Amino acid sequence: QVQLVESGGGLVQAGGSLRLSCAASGRTFSNYAMGWFRQAPGKEREFVAAITGNGGRTFYADSVKGRFTISRDNAKNTVSLQMNSLKPEDTAVYYCARSASTWTLNVGVSAYNYWGQGTQVTVSS
Numbered sequence: 001q002v003q004l005v006e007s008g009g010g011l012v013q014a015g016g017s018l019r020l021s022c023a024a025s026g027r028t029f030s031n032y033a034m035g036w037f038r039q040a041p042g043k044e045r046e047f048v049a050a051i052t053g054n055g056g057r058t059f060y061a062d063s064v065k066g067r068f069t070i071s072r073d074n075a076k077n078t079v080s081l082q083m084n085s086l087k088p089e090d091t092a093v094y095y096c097a098r099s100a101s102t103w104t105l106n107v108g109v110s111a112y113n114y115w116g117q118g119t120q121v122t123v124s125s
Helices: none
Strands: 004-007 010-013 018-024 033-037 046-051 058-060 068-073 076-082 092-099 112-115 119-124
Touching: 004 076, 004 092, 010 058, 018 119, 033 068, 033 076, 046 068, 046 076, 058 068, 076 092
Parallel strands: 010 119
Antiparallel strands: 004 018, 018 076, 033 046, 033 092, 046 058, 068 076, 092 112, 092 119
8 A cells, every 4th residue: 555645834924935745655656657736725636746757757737837846756755846936825735646657747636546645835925
Protein backbone atom coordinates (compact mmCIF):
# COMPACT_ATOMS: atom_id res chain seq x y z
CA GLN A 1 0.00 0.00 0.00
CA VAL A 2 1.35 3.41 -0.98
CA GLN A 3 1.24 6.14 1.61
CA LEU A 4 1.68 9.85 0.89
CA VAL A 5 2.20 12.30 3.73
CA GLU A 6 2.19 16.06 3.12
CA SER A 7 3.78 18.68 5.34
CA GLY A 8 4.68 22.34 5.26
CA GLY A 9 1.32 24.04 5.18
CA GLY A 10 0.45 27.00 7.34
CA LEU A 11 -0.62 30.62 7.52
CA VAL A 12 1.23 33.23 5.47
CA GLN A 13 0.61 36.79 4.39
CA ALA A 14 -0.07 37.65 0.79
CA GLY A 15 3.18 37.90 -1.13
CA GLY A 16 4.88 35.37 1.11
CA SER A 17 6.20 31.90 0.41
CA LEU A 18 5.67 28.35 1.61
CA ARG A 19 7.24 25.06 0.67
CA LEU A 20 5.12 21.92 0.76
CA SER A 21 6.66 18.47 0.90
CA CYS A 22 5.20 15.03 0.32
CA ALA A 23 6.90 11.86 1.49
CA ALA A 24 5.98 8.64 -0.27
CA SER A 25 6.36 5.05 0.83
CA GLY A 26 7.35 2.28 -1.55
CA ARG A 27 10.33 1.30 -3.66
CA THR A 28 9.05 2.36 -7.07
CA PHE A 29 8.61 6.08 -6.49
CA SER A 30 10.52 7.09 -9.62
CA ASN A 31 8.23 4.96 -11.80
CA TYR A 32 5.34 7.36 -11.37
CA ALA A 33 4.50 10.94 -12.16
CA MET A 34 3.37 12.96 -9.18
CA GLY A 35 0.97 15.83 -8.87
CA TRP A 36 -0.25 18.51 -6.51
CA PHE A 37 -3.90 19.46 -6.28
CA ARG A 38 -5.83 21.85 -4.07
CA GLN A 39 -9.36 22.21 -2.83
CA ALA A 40 -10.89 25.36 -1.42
CA PRO A 41 -14.09 25.29 0.66
CA GLY A 42 -17.14 24.74 -1.50
CA LYS A 43 -15.07 24.15 -4.62
CA GLU A 44 -13.95 21.11 -6.55
CA ARG A 45 -10.45 19.75 -6.24
CA GLU A 46 -8.28 21.36 -8.90
CA PHE A 47 -4.96 20.61 -10.53
CA VAL A 48 -1.93 22.68 -9.50
CA ALA A 49 1.22 21.04 -10.88
CA ALA A 50 2.66 17.72 -12.04
CA ILE A 51 6.09 16.23 -12.65
CA THR A 52 7.21 13.15 -14.56
CA GLY A 53 8.80 10.14 -12.90
CA ASN A 54 12.35 11.26 -13.64
CA GLY A 55 11.61 14.91 -12.92
CA GLY A 56 12.44 15.93 -16.47
CA ARG A 57 9.14 17.56 -17.34
CA THR A 58 6.69 19.64 -15.36
CA PHE A 59 3.30 21.19 -16.02
CA TYR A 60 1.40 23.89 -14.16
CA ALA A 61 -2.06 25.31 -13.94
CA ASP A 62 -2.23 28.76 -15.47
CA SER A 63 -3.21 30.22 -12.10
CA VAL A 64 0.13 29.26 -10.51
CA LYS A 65 2.51 29.36 -13.46
CA GLY A 66 5.55 31.50 -12.69
CA ARG A 67 4.85 31.46 -8.95
CA PHE A 68 4.93 27.77 -8.00
CA THR A 69 7.66 25.19 -8.70
CA ILE A 70 7.26 21.45 -8.40
CA SER A 71 10.31 19.25 -7.88
CA ARG A 72 11.14 15.75 -6.71
CA ASP A 73 14.00 13.86 -5.09
CA ASN A 74 13.74 10.21 -6.10
CA ALA A 75 16.53 9.20 -3.74
CA LYS A 76 14.42 10.45 -0.83
CA ASN A 77 10.99 9.55 -2.23
CA THR A 78 9.79 13.11 -1.89
CA VAL A 79 8.00 15.64 -4.07
CA SER A 80 7.88 19.32 -3.18
CA LEU A 81 5.92 22.41 -4.15
CA GLN A 82 7.64 25.77 -3.69
CA MET A 83 5.00 28.47 -3.58
CA ASN A 84 6.04 32.09 -3.98
CA SER A 85 4.08 35.33 -4.30
CA LEU A 86 1.14 33.73 -2.60
CA LYS A 87 -2.31 35.25 -3.01
CA PRO A 88 -5.43 34.92 -0.86
CA GLU A 89 -7.02 32.88 -3.65
CA ASP A 90 -4.32 30.24 -3.14
CA THR A 91 -5.94 29.39 0.19
CA ALA A 92 -6.94 25.72 0.11
CA VAL A 93 -6.11 22.26 1.32
CA TYR A 94 -3.22 21.00 -0.80
CA TYR A 95 -2.89 17.34 -1.72
CA CYS A 96 -0.10 15.38 -3.32
CA ALA A 97 -1.05 12.45 -5.48
CA ARG A 98 0.60 9.63 -7.38
CA SER A 99 -0.30 9.15 -11.00
CA ALA A 100 -0.89 5.80 -12.65
CA SER A 101 1.50 6.96 -15.40
CA THR A 102 5.25 7.57 -15.51
CA TRP A 103 5.46 10.08 -18.35
CA THR A 104 2.00 11.54 -18.89
CA LEU A 105 1.29 14.74 -16.97
CA ASN A 106 -2.40 14.46 -16.27
CA VAL A 107 -4.53 17.26 -14.87
CA GLY A 108 -7.58 15.20 -14.02
CA VAL A 109 -8.24 13.83 -10.54
CA SER A 110 -9.18 10.43 -11.93
CA ALA A 111 -5.68 9.88 -13.34
CA TYR A 112 -4.21 9.72 -9.85
CA ASN A 113 -4.76 6.64 -7.75
CA TYR A 114 -3.06 7.46 -4.45
CA TRP A 115 -3.62 10.61 -2.38
CA GLY A 116 -2.23 12.15 0.76
CA GLN A 117 -4.37 13.46 3.59
CA GLY A 118 -3.82 17.10 2.65
CA THR A 119 -2.21 20.11 4.29
CA GLN A 120 -3.91 23.47 4.85
CA VAL A 121 -2.49 26.60 3.26
CA THR A 122 -4.03 29.89 4.32
CA VAL A 123 -2.98 33.18 2.74
CA SER A 124 -4.14 36.32 4.50
CA SER A 125 -4.64 39.61 2.72
